[in-house]
Every structure is written in C-alpha cells, then in structure tokens.
Amino acid sequence: MNTLIKAHKLVKNVLKYSCFVIMTSLLVIVCWQVLARYVLNNPSSISEELSRLLLMWLGLLGAAYTTGLGSHISIDLISLKLNAQQLDKLKYFQFIIMGLVSFVLLRGGMFLVDNAMSLEQKTPVLEIPQSFVYIVIPISGVCMLFFNLVDILKLGESRD
Numbered sequence: 695m696n697t698l699i700k701a702h703k704l705v706k707n708v709l710k711y712s713c714f715v716i717m718t719s720l721l722v723i724v725c726w727q728v729l730a731r732y733v734l735n736n737p738s739s740i741s742e743e744l745s746r747l748l749l750m751w752l753g754l755l756g757a758a759y760t761t762g763l764g765s766h767i768s769i770d771l772i773s774l775k776l777n778a779q780q781l782d783k784l785k786y787f788q789f790i791i792m793g794l795v796s797f798v799l800l801r802g803g804m805f806l807v808d809n810a811m812s813l814e815q816k817t818p819v820l821e822i823p824q825s826f827v828y829i830v831i832p833i834s835g836v837c838m839l840f841f842n843l844v845d846i847l848k849l850g851e852s853r854d
Contacts, residue, residue, distance in 0.1 A: 695847065702762065702844045705837055709759040716752045720745055743819040751830045758837035761792065764845070782849065789846050796838035803831025 723741045731737040760766050773784055806828040815824035 695851065698844050698847065702841065705840060706759065706762040709755055709762065709837060713752060713756050713759055716748050716755070720748045720752060723748070739819045743817060747817070747820075747827055750827065754830045754834040755837075758834040758841070761796075761838045762841040766792070785849055786846070789842055789849070792842045793839060796835045796842060799835030800832045800839065801835075803828060803833075803835055806831060 723745050727738055727741040727745065730741070757766075773781060776784060807825045810824040810828055816822065817824060817827060
C-alpha cells in the first residue's frame with residue numbers, strides 16, 4: 695500500500711506540473727493571438743489551433759488531477775444526512791460510477807487514437823497527427839482509474 699501511496703503522489707505531481715505548464719503556455723499563446731489579431735492585424739491560425747489543443751489537454755488532465763485530489767464535483771445534500779456505514783456504501787457507489795466513467799474514457803479514447811492512426815489524420819494547421827490530440831483522453835482515463843483504485847483500497851483499509 696505504501697508503494698501505491700508514493701505512486702499516487704507521483705502521478706498527482708506530474709499532472710499538477712503538466713497542468714501548470716499547459717496553462718502557462720495557453721496564457722502566452724492567447725496573449726500572442728490577441729496581440730497579433732488586434733495590434734498587428736495579422737491573426738495567427740497556428741496559435742488558434744494550438745490553443746484549442748492545449749485547452750482540451752488542460753481540461754482532461756485537470757479533471758484527472760482533481761480526481762486525484764478527491765475534489766471532483768459532488769453533491770453533499772445526501773451525504774450529510776447519512777450515518778458512517780451508509781456513507782461508506784455511498785462512497786463505494788461513487789467509486790463504481792467514477793470507475794465506469796474512467797473506463798469509458800480509456801476505451802473511447804483508445805478507439806479514437808486507433809481510428810486516427812489508421813486513417814492517418816492530421817490537424818489542419820499544425821499538421822500533427824490527430825492521434826496526439828486524442829491520446830490525452832485515455833491518459834486521463836488511466837489516471838482516474840488509478841486514483842479510483844487507490845481510493846477504494848484506502849477506504850477498505852480504513853474500515854479494518
């Protein structure tokens with residue numbers, strides 16, 4: 695379990711710093727786009743496509759990171775009215791739902807990546823493989839599944 699906790703922390707840190715780098719890059723690119731469009735009267739299509747790609751990566755990696763923090767969206771209305779045993783059952787139910795969503799992200803993302811690779815799709819402006827754009831979907835799914843597994847094990851360990 696100790697190794698899993700260390701791996702959990704490592705994955706969380708990698709996601710945190712990845713989101714920081716992506717957000718910083720996004721800020722610089724969008725500022726450049728605004729400057730190029732309104733000051734230089736020469737909008738950059740490269741920065742437009744790159745910002746779209748980075749926003750997608752930021753959203754999915756950020757969702758995985760918040761899952762690792764246990765800060766994902768939840769409604770406390772029900773959980774506040776439950777006793778400890780019922781709360782544990784609700785947490786297991788939440789983990790099952792999160793696991794299913796993560797699995798769908800993983801499988802659907804792998805399908806998109808495989809499809810984009812077999813069709814040799816490229817992005818219109820940057821001309822990078824579309825599979826590179828889609829690979830973040832299964833990456834976030836794997837991270838969410840991992841965090842979910844660790845949380846289930848922690849909950850089971852705390853019950854003992």
